Amino acid sequence: MEIVKTIGDMKALRRQMRGQVGFVPTMGYLHEGHLVLVRNSRKGNDHTVASIFVNPTQFGPKEDFTAYPRDPERDFAMLEREEVDAVFIPGAGEMYPPGFDTWVEAGKITERLEGAVRPGHFRGVATVCTKLFNIVEPDRAYFGQKDAQQVTVIIKVVRDLDMNLEIVVVPTVREADGLAMSSRNVYLNPMERKAAVILWKALSTADKLWAGGESNADRIRGEMMTTIEKEPLAVIDYVSVADTETLEELEVINRAALVSLAVKFGRTRLIDNIVLKK
Amino acid sequence: MEIVKTIGDMKALRRQMRGQVGFVPTMGYLHEGHLVLVRNSRKGNDHTVASIFVNPTQFGPKEDFTAYPRDPERDFAMLEREEVDAVFIPGAGEMYPPGFDTWVEAGKITERLEGAVRPGHFRGVATVCTKLFNIVEPDRAYFGQKDAQQVTVIIKVVRDLDMNLEIVVVPTVREADGLAMSSRNVYLNPMERKAAVILWKALSTADKLWAGGESNADRIRGEMMTTIEKEPLAVIDYVSVADTETLEELEVINRAALVSLAVKFGRTRLIDNIVLKK
Numbered sequence: 313m314e315i316v317k318t319i320g321d322m323k324a325l326r327r328q329m330r331g332q333v334g335f336v337p338t339m340g341y342l343h344e345g346h347l348v349l350v351r352n353s354r355k356g357n358d359h360t361v362a363s364i365f366v367n368p369t370q371f372g373p374k375e376d377f378t379a380y381p382r383d384p385e386r387d388f389a390m391l392e393r394e395e396v397d398a399v400f401i402p403g404a405g406e407m408y409p410p411g412f413d414t415w416v417e418a419g420k421i422t423e424r425l426e427g428a429v430r431p432g433h434f435r436g437v438a439t440v441c442t443k444l445f446n447i448v449e450p451d452r453a454y455f456g457q458k459d460a461q462q463v464t465v466i467i468k469v470v471r472d473l474d475m476n477l478e479i480v481v482v483p484t485v486r487e488a489d490g491l492a493m494s495s496r497n498v499y500l501n502p503m504e505r506k507a508a509v510i511l512w513k514a515l516s517t518a519d520k521l522w523a524g525g526e527s528n529a530d531r532i533r534g535e536m537m538t539t540i541e542k543e544p545l546a547v548i549d550y551v552s553v554a555d556t557e558t559l560e561e562l563e564v565i566n567r568a569a570l571v572s573l574a575v576k577f578g579r580t581r582l583i584d585n586i587v588l589k590k
Numbered sequence: 591m592e593i594v595k596t597i598g599d600m601k602a603l604r605r606q607m608r609g610q611v612g613f614v615p616t617m618g619y620l621h622e623g624h625l626v627l628v629r630n631s632r633k634g635n636d637h638t639v640a641s642i643f644v645n646p647t648q649f650g651p652k653e654d655f656t657a658y659p660r661d662p663e664r665d666f667a668m669l670e671r672e673e674v675d676a677v678f679i680p681g682a683g684e685m686y687p688p689g690f691d692t693w694v695e696a697g698k699i700t701e702r703l704e705g706a707v708r709p710g711h712f713r714g715v716a717t718v719c720t721k722l723f724n725i726v727e728p729d730r731a732y733f734g735q736k737d738a739q740q741v742t743v744i745i746k747v748v749r750d751l752d753m754n755l756e757i758v759v760v761p762t763v764r765e766a767d768g769l770a771m772s773s774r775n776v777y778l779n780p781m782e783r784k785a786a787v788i789l790w791k792a793l794s795t796a797d798k799l800w801a802g803g804e805s806n807a808d809r810i811r812g813e814m815m816t817t818i819e820k821e822p823l824a825v826i827d828y829v830s831v832a833d834t835e836t837l838e839e840l841e842v843i844n845r846a847a848l849v850s851l852a853v854k855f856g857r858t859r860l861i862d863n864i865v866l867k868k
Contacts, residue, residue, distance in 0.1 A: 319752055411836075413698055414716070414750035419691030438692070439751075446752040472692035473717075474597055474724040558689075 313391060314398040319407075322361075322400045322447050329397070331358030335450030335477075337441065340364040340401075341381040342390050345485040345493035349454040350394045352482050361448050362391050363400040365407065370436030381498050400448065407443060416442045416473075418465045424559040425552055425572060426461050426583065437462055438469050445470075450477050458484040458492045460570055460585040464559060484584070486512070492584045504577040507545040511575055511584040514539045514551070518571045522588045529553040529562045532571070540575060549574035549581065556587060566590070591669060592676040597685075600639075600678045600725050607675070609636030613728030613755075615719065618642035618679075619659040620668050623763040623771035627732040628672045630760050639726050640669050641678040643685065648714030659776050678726065685721060694720045694751075696743045702837040703830055703850060704739050704861065715740055716747050723748075728755050736762040736770045738848055738863040742837060762862070764790070770862045782855040785823040789853055789862040792817045792829070796849045800866045805843045807831040818853060827852035827859060834865060844868070 316322045326333070334353030338346050346362075353360040364387055371377035384401060391399055415435050421427075422434035445453065455463050467479050485493045490512030491505075500508055514536040521532050536551045554561050556568045565588060572585035594600045604611070612631030616624050624640075631638040642665055649655035662679060669677055693713050699705075700712035723731065733741050745757050763771045768790030769783075778786055792814040799810050814829045832839050834846045843866060850863035 323752075323754070412750050413696065414747050415695045415697065416751075417693045417695055419693065421691070443750075443752045446754060449754065469692050472690050472721075473694075474601075474721045476601070476724060476727065 313388070313396055315388065316398055316400050317402055317406070319402065319447050322398075322402075325398055326361075326447075326449055329359045332451045333357055333449070334360045335444070335448045335453040336360065336362045336396075337444050337453065337455075338362060338364055338387075339366045339380065339495065340387050341383055341495040341498070342387045343485075343493045343495060343497075345456050345458065347390065347394055348485050349456060349482050350391065350396060352480060353452065353454050354395065356452060356480070357450075359397045360395075361398045361400060361450065362396050363402075363444055363448070365400075365402055365440070365444075367407075367436055367440040368404050369408065369439060370433050372430055372432060375430070376496075376499075381495055400444075407440070415439050416469060418469050418472075421461070421468060421557075421559045422465055424461075424554070425550065426574070429549060429574065434461070434465050438465055441466055442469065442473070442475075445475060445477060452478045452480050454480045454482055456484060457481050457587075458494065458584065460572055460587075461559065464557065464570075490516070492582075494582065496580060496582065499580040500577060504545055504580065507543050507577055508575075508582060510540050510543040510546050511573060511582060514573060515571060515584060515586045518553070519586060519588070522565065527565045529565055529569070532565075536571075536573065540573075545577050547576040549576060553588075591666070591674055593666065594676055594678050595680055595684070597680065597725050600676075600680075603676055604639075604725075604727055607637045610729045611635055611727070612638045613722070613726045613731040614638065614640040614674075615722050615731065615733075616640060616642055616665075617644045617658065617773065618665050619661055619773040619776070620665045621763075621771045621773060621775075623734050623736065625668065625672055626763050627734060627760050628669065628674060630758060631730065631732050632673065634730060634758070635728075637675045638673075639676045639678060639728065640674050641680075641722055641726070643678075643680055643718065643722075645685075645714055645718040646682050647686065647717060648711050650708055650710060653708070654774075654777075659773055678722075685718070693717050694747060696747050696750075699739070699746060699835075699837050700743055702739075702832070703828065704852070707827060707852065712739070712743050716743055719744055720747065720751070720753075723753060723755060730756045730758050732758045732760055734762060735759050735865075736772065736862065738850055738865075739837065742835065742848075768794070770860075772860065774858060774860065777858040778855060782823055782858065785821050785855055786853075786860060788818050788821040788824050789851060789860060792851060793849060793862060793864045796831070797864055797866070800843065807840045807843055807847070810843075810849070814849075814851065818851075823855050825854040827854060831866075 334357030336349045416438040569588040612635035614627045694716040847866040852861045
């Protein structure tokens with residue numbers, strides 16, 4: 313497995329690859345969810361490139377950029393075991409040299425949900441993905457459904473800017489009790505970790521109501537909030553039932569709906585979602 | 591010569607091309623300046639693709655989008671004569687389908703000069719060029735020095751977003767009296783056309799002062815304005831002596847300087863520039 317630190321070296325290595333290339337962009341501190349992305353890429357392509365880059369431009373000034381967990385040596389060992397061909401791990405100065413000032417903005421859908429709470433977040437995501445896609449030139453890039461809005465934004469950017477790759481969305485990988493895997497779960501203390509299962513319970517409530525014939529989005533949001541409020545450590549940021557493409561809140565679920573939520577446990581903020589298919 | 595109207599067909603045609611591909615993006619209504627770009631591309635590449643697209647997103651609401659001159663049949667004949675391989679001529683709905691909402695913003699340098707007078711202009715330019723580069727996937731794209739700030743913006747976008755092509759800047763092509771070739775020159779009535787030579791005279795004044803040892807930018811701007819004000823049909827929009835990369839106005843010319851100007855003749859606004867090399 314090659315470990316590549318500069319854009320020039322990554323482009324040179326890419327030019328040597330023949331056949332289809334799959335790409336798994338990550339912020340490191342890998343877990344089983346990332347490895348499932350890697351396995352999907354390995355299955356569908358001749359080569360697989362992963363990247364590890366805690367992207368400063370997608371963190372707000374009061375967010376956890378410096379605290380974000382990092383362990384590249386462990387990440388390398390995990391990726392080596394999955395037989396990844398190359399890991400691209402640039403420094404912040406390599407990706408954003410002095411004078412850098414070009415941004416990819418994905419418009420209205422970045423103003424809702426996570427974007428409303430985290431202004432500038434998706435500008436950072438869209439910009440770094442555009443750069444990574446241009447550097448790695450993959451045929452396919454793999455993202456987890458857990459970051460649902462990120463997936464929506466990236467699919468829109470790729471389509472609107474006519475980029476030459478396919479975005480493959482892989483189902484969320486969960487712990488035994490339903491908690492979605494996330495590098496940020498490491499922030500939770502044991503009590504918060506137990507309490508965090510409430511996200512999955514709230515999503516399951518929505519799923520059951522929908523399966524039982526409920527299509528009133530307000531009632532579904534209401535039941536989800538009632539479920540979460542039973543957990544004293546949980547503080548709701550938002551509970552949303554929205555159109556999967558425009559991310560506009562729905563009144564009636566008459567098309568595919570993204571049910572998503574953000575909940576805080578102490579200083580840790582977790583997100584999760586499911587899609588209700590029409 | 592192939593005439594291609596859809597993004598899908600252009601991408602398919604591109605995949606059939608072997609060797610190096612040069613690209614000349616235009617808004618049509620071609621003149622000798624465009625043909626010089628084409629000849630440069632033909633010389634430096636195995637294939638040459640031109641595009642004709644009057645890009646609505648780079649025109650302001652009060653600008654000349656609908657009036658902009660168009661004559662695709664004449665353009666095709668000219669490009670055919672230059673042995674261009676393919677012309678990409680998409681409709682506005684092909685490039686900007688309903689729901690389109692992703693933009694490439696090149697930051698501070700788009701707020702100066704033309705960007706200050708034409709808000710949103712360079713967002714449209716950067717976005718359409720990103721799209722065209724992704725569709726045509728050229729090894730090199732050719733732009734005229736006449737649109738100096740456009741060149742600066744595109745070079746910055748390509749570098750900041752790690753795009754895989756080279757931007758080749760070709761010197762401005764001029765009429766016998768020095769007027770820079772432009773599709774918009776067709777708007778000028780015979781009196782305005784004569785008066786328009788004042789742009790070249792003002793630029794030549796700057797060049798002579800600089801060659802004679804003058805490095806005070808204010809004095810150069812002042813002499814240029816005095817020159818232009820002698821022409822009663824000319825109304826100055828701006829006269830600038832700026833850093834070629836940041837486009838910040840200079841007090842002293844102690845590095846390469848872009849001397850540029852925008853002048854109105856009736857309802858027609860013309861721009862031109864020269865670079866003073868240190």
